[in-house]
Amino acid sequence: MDTTALMIRNLNLSYQDGLVVDDVTLGLNPQELGCLLGPSGCGKSTLLRAIAGFQELDSGEIWLDNQLLSTERQRVLPENRGVGMVFQDIALFPHLTVSDNIAFGLTDWPEISQYKRVAELLDLIGLMGLDQRYPHELSGGQQQRVALARAMAPKPKLLLLDEPFSGLDTELRGRLASEVRTILKSDGICSLLVTHDQREAFDFADRIAVMHEGHICQFDTPFNLYHEPTDPFVAHFVGPGEMIDAKIASPRSVSSPLGVLTNDEDLEYPINSDVQIFLRPDDLIHNDDSSYQAMLVGKHFRGAHHLYEVKLDNGVILGCLAPSHHNHAIGEMIGVSLDIEHLVVFPK
Ligand code: ADP
Ligand code: MG
Numbered sequence: 001m002d003t004t005a006l007m008i009r010n011l012n013l014s015y016q017d018g019l020v021v022d023d024v025t026l027g028l029n030p031q032e033l034g035c036l037l038g039p040s041g042c043g044k045s046t047l048l049r050a051i052a053g054f055q056e057l058d059s060g061e062i063w064l065d066n067q068l069l070s071t072e073r074q075r076v077l078p079e080n081r082g083v084g085m086v087f088q089d090i091a092l093f094p095h096l097t098v099s100d101n102i103a104f105g106l107t108d109w110p111e112i113s114q115y116k117r118v119a120e121l122l123d124l125i126g127l128m129g130l131d132q133r134y135p136h137e138l139s140g141g142q143q144q145r146v147a148l149a150r151a152m153a154p155k156p157k158l159l160l161l162d163e164p165f166s167g168l169d170t171e172l173r174g175r176l177a178s179e180v181r182t183i184l185k186s187d188g189i190c191s192l193l194v195t196h197d198q199r200e201a202f203d204f205a206d207r208i209a210v211m212h213e214g215h216i217c218q219f220d221t222p223f224n225l226y227h228e229p230t231d232p233f234v235a236h237f238v239g240p241g242e243m244i245d246a247k248i249a250s251p252r253s254v255s256s257p258l259g260v261l262t263n264d265e266d267l268e269y270p271i272n273s274d275v276q277i278f279l280r281p282d283d284l285i286h287n288d289d290s291s292y293q294a295m296l297v298g299k300h301f302r303g304a305h306h307l308y309e310v311k312l313d314n315g316v317i318l319g320c321l322a323p324s325h326h327n328h329a330i331g332e333m334i335g336v337s338l339d340i341e342h343l344v345v346f347p348k
Contacts, residue, residue, distance in 0.1 A: 003029065003030070004027040004028060004029055004030075004063075005028050005029060005030045005031075005032070005064065005065055005157065005158065005190040006026075006027060006028040006034075006051070006062075006063070006064055006158055006190065006192070007026075007027045007061075007062075007063040007064075008024055008025060008026045008027070008047075008051070008060065008061070008062050008063075009025055009060055009061045009062075009063075010023055010024075010025055010059065010060045010061070011023070011024045011025070011047070011050065011057065011059075011060035011061075011062065012024075012057070012058040012059045012060055013043070013046050013047065013050055013055055013056075013057060013058060014058050015046075019058070019214060020043040020046050020214050021043045021046055021047050021050070021214050021215075022043075022213070022214035022215040023060075023215060024047060024060075024214075024215065024216055025216075026209055026216060026219060028158075028190055028192065028207075029190075030188075030190055031185070031188045031189070031190055032190055032206050032207065033181060033184060033185070033190075033191050033193070033204060033205050033206050034190075034191070034192045034193070034205055034206065034207055034208070034209065035192070035193045035194070035195060035201045035204055035205035035207070035208040035209065036048070036192065036193070036194045036195075036208075036209050036211055037195055037196070037197075037198060037201040037208050037209070037210050037211065037237070037238075038196065038210060038211030038212055038237070039196055039212070039237075040196055042211045042212055042213055042214065043211060043213075043214045044162075044194040044196075044211055045162055045194060047211075048085075048160050048162055048192065048194050050062065050070065051069075051083065051158070051160060051192070052078055052081070052083050052085055052160055053069065053070065053075055053076060053077060053078035053081050053083070054078060056072075056075075057070050057071060057072045057075075058072060059072050060072070064081065064082065064083070064157055064158055065082075065157050069081055081157075081158075082156050082157035082158065083156055083157065083158045083159075083160060084151035084152065084154065084156035084158070084159045084160065085151060085159070085160045085161075085162070086144075086147050086148055086151045086159070086160070086161045086162070086164045087162050087163075087164065088162065088163045088164060088165075088166045088167050089167070090135075090140070090143045090144055090147045090167070091147070092135040092143055092146055092147055092150070093135070094134065094135050094136065095134075096134075096135075097131065097132050097133065097134060098122070098127060098130055098131045098132070098133050098134075098135075098138070098146050099118050099122070099131040099132065101135070101146055101150050102118045102121055102122070102146065102149045102150050102153050103117075103118050103153065104150055104153075105150065105153050105154045106118075106153055106154060117153055118131070118153070121149040121152060121153060122149070124149070124183050124186060124187065125145040125146070125148065125149050125183060126145070127142060127145060127146065127149075130142070140167065140168050140169075140172070141168060141172045141175075141176055144164060144165070144167075144168065144176065145176075145179075145180075145183075147164070148161075148164070148180060148183065152183075152184075152187060152189060155187075155189070156189065157190065158189075158190050158191065158192065159184065159189050159190070159191040159192075160191070160192050160194075161180075161191060161192070161193045161194065162194045163194055163195055163196070164180075164193070165177060165195075165197075165200060166195075173197070173200060174199060174200070174203065177199075177200045177203035177204045178203045178204070180204065181203065181204050181205075193205060198237065198238050198239065201222070202222040202238075205222065206221065207219060207220060207221055208220065208221075208222060208225055208238075210225060210231075210233070210234045210237055210238065212233045212237075217230075217231040217233050217234050218230050218231055218234045222238075225238045226238050226239055226280075227341070227342060227344075228342060228344065229278070229344060232276075232278070232346050235278045235344065235346075239280060240280065240281055240307070240319050241278050241279055241280040241281070241319065242278070242279055242316075242317070242318050242319065243276040243277070243278055243346070244256060244257060244258075244276065244277055244279060244316055244318070245257075245274065245275075245276060245348065246261070246274075246275055246276065246277045246345075247272060247273070247274055247275070248267060248269045248270065248271050248272060248273050248275060249271070250271065251266045251267060251271075252264070252265065252266055252267060253267075254267070254275065254277060254343065254345065256277060257312060257314045257316045258312070258316075258338060261277070261338070261340060261343060262343075263342065263343040263345075264342070267343065267345055269345065269347070273347075273348075274348040275345050275346065275347060275348050276345070276346045276347075276348050277343055277344060277345050277346075278344040278345075278346065279318055279319075279340070279344075280319070281307055281308075281318075281319030281320055281321045282321050282339070283338060283339060283340045284310070284318050284319065284320040284321070284336055284337075284338060284339070285320065285321050285322070285336065285337060285338075285339050286306075286308060286320055286321065286322035286323070286326055286328075286334055286335065286336055287335050287336060287337045288326075288334070288335050289335060290335035290336055290337040291335070292335060292336055292337060293313075293333045293334065293335055293336075294310035294311060294312050294313070294318075294320075294333070294334065294336050295310060295311045295331065295332070295333055295334075296308055296309075296310055296328050296329070296330055296331065296332050296333075296334050297309050297310065297311045297317060297330065297331075298317075298330070299328075299330060301324075302324075303324065304324055305321050305322060305323060305324050306321070306322040306323075306324060306326065306327070307319060307320075307321060308320040308321070308322050308328075308334075310334065310336055320336055322334075
């Protein structure tokens with residue numbers, strides 16, 4: 001018995017101009033919150049439309065709860081898939097109250113069950129008491145929560161969310177992504193979010209598929225994508241960092257402009273081969289007591305910390321984290337030290 005909820009196998013999708021989704025294989029476990037993260041145009045919405053049943057397949061298969069939904073020859077109709085969708089454009093019905101909007105997809109439920117489900121969702125989205133308002137009497141964030149509740153109401157097997165927070169201001173976006181995560185987790189609905197925003201993806205998902213030019217580079221937890229990217233595109237896309245040239249010095253070490261750096265596991269590259277190592281700003285920390293000095297050439301105040309750019313004596317410029325109150329001036333020499341737990345190595 002297959003235990004995945006959503007299973008996509010070797011999916012290829014194209015428009016007249018060619019392939020836009022290239023051999024994608026992806027599975028989500030029951031109640032799991034997944035995310036497709038990638039730059040604009042990489043094929044995320046096309047993939048989502050195929051899962052919803054609006055897109056023809058060139059080849060491959062889409063399964064949901066062990067039911068075959070799509071192949072290149074046949075497709076279950078969108079309305080028969082048990083799949084709900086939420087989009088960026090909040091399409092609430094303006095002439096219906098919050099309650100009636102949420103109950104919209106429940107017309108064939110007994111009235112008492114409709115009432116209970118709407119009350120449960122109002123509670124979950126924190127809009128108890130606003131149930132008789134009309135959409136124009138709500139803020140953008142409240143409207144998006146109602147749209148979410150409406151899509152969740154019929155208890156879909158899978159909920160698809162396509163950039164649902166993009167129309168909202170930055171502060172609200174950050175908050176809503178984690179709020180929506182909490183709401184979906186308490187209702188146990190397996191979901192797939194599409195976004196180009198790394199922070200939103202990290203706030204929302206259990207696992208993230210990083211997409212680039214139609215294919216999935218890595219499907220992993222936010223932690224692993226950040227700390228153990230298996231692909232240079234992923235390394236750069238999920239957070240700041242720099243590649244620097246290095247050479248394999250021993251099975252577990254490299255020689256680099258920062259000296260010899262060691263890893264706690266074998267690196268699996270031949271000795272003396274040229275490689276690149278990827279360093280994040282949190283691998284290099286500002287430390288007034290360190291004898292290793294570097295010049296501060298850039299600084300970005302991030303509230304809780306500074307993100308510094310420091311230039312090493314060999315000219316290499318790296319990001320470096322510093323506590324918020326260490327307010328050094330550009331041009332100053334500051335002490336830095338390495339804090340690397342795991343070396344991220346790519347072939348050169
Ligand atoms: P994303 O959601 O990641 O921004 P899309 O799936 O919308 O990307 O688009 C992927 C590629 O397919 C883009 O190059 C886009 O221009 C193209 N595309 C999207 N929709 C259509 C369409 N209806 N007809 C032709 N090409 C399309
Ligand atoms: Mg899109």
